[in-house]
Amino acid sequence: MSELIDNLLFLARHEGPIEGAALSQRMSIQELLISLCEYGKAQSFQKKRQFIYDIPSVKTVVKADSQLLRRAFTNLLDNAFKYTKKHGIVELCLQVQSHSVLIQVKDDGTGIPEVDLPKIFERFYRIDAARSRHTGGFGLGLSITQQIIHAHSGEITVVSTVGKGSTFQVRLPIS
Template structure:
């Protein structure tokens, strides 16, 4: 009899434990679903806002042209340039959104191959020299001597370096300095981009890799930023088994560092 009672007690306890676990799991699931829904709403709101700004510009200039702006050749040319610039901002935003969606969903997995970082760095820097020259910025690629190869997707890693250098050039003042370098750290390789721009406030630094986060929203839009570039960098680097970090001192400059596994 006692054996039967003990078995019943154990069965009840086991059922209670299972019920508690299911309730706990369900509660966690509800919390996660709420978090995802909030993230979705925030994402939709951000995208809507980012698209609304250039659309409003296009509409305003088009209305001005339709109300007589076509009569003045100088005004006409200026309005057309503004419409083209707004359309370019929209296209850039859509491209970044599609890239980010492909990375987050896993539809664009890396295709790994051995890469010599010095060669890729020189190629990316050369493509951005004209952008730097327009602001008389010195864009310097430090020697990559002794830096081992990495196994990476060439196009994706090129996107990482391009985004980091492009950001550095945009936010560095006239006659500034932007440097790109790398160093070996045991079985890993660290690639960095440093600038002598305005720097990032300490309270903003932990958020710079978030989607649509901007330290200076007005200036970022003025410079053509979408607020997605660093988030794309983070996703690409993590898909390679690496990490990305940022250090900054206000008034001195910023350094963004990408760490990747060295090729075996």
């Protein structure tokens, strides 16, 4: 219940575009992702999944609100762990490109039906009722994640195959 209230408060506070000075703070994307690797290791142990990460050590600076980005990537990791079966694999990867960084959260879980892909970023959207009862959640995490990524002049995409898993890709500009 507290998660639902927290998400609803976030959406209420950020009804329109997210703005603020914190969005232009210079930060190392590697430092943020390495701290999320600790979270991923704990989740993998608790949920009996494998967690693999590939974060290059070369410091890359982006302009961002670190708390908001942490929330976005935590949402993606939580979903990956939630929809991956026991002993499945969740990956977090960073690729540094010429003008942007590409962060991928991959899993070999249940996947998302193609018909649902255009709707998964909508508020309160759930793929099916049985899945909702089994895994919990309220259909707000991906909507919030997309809003945060767009506020950072980034983009989020997903590729998914039912029974084989999903790959969420976030591209953020390098400052």
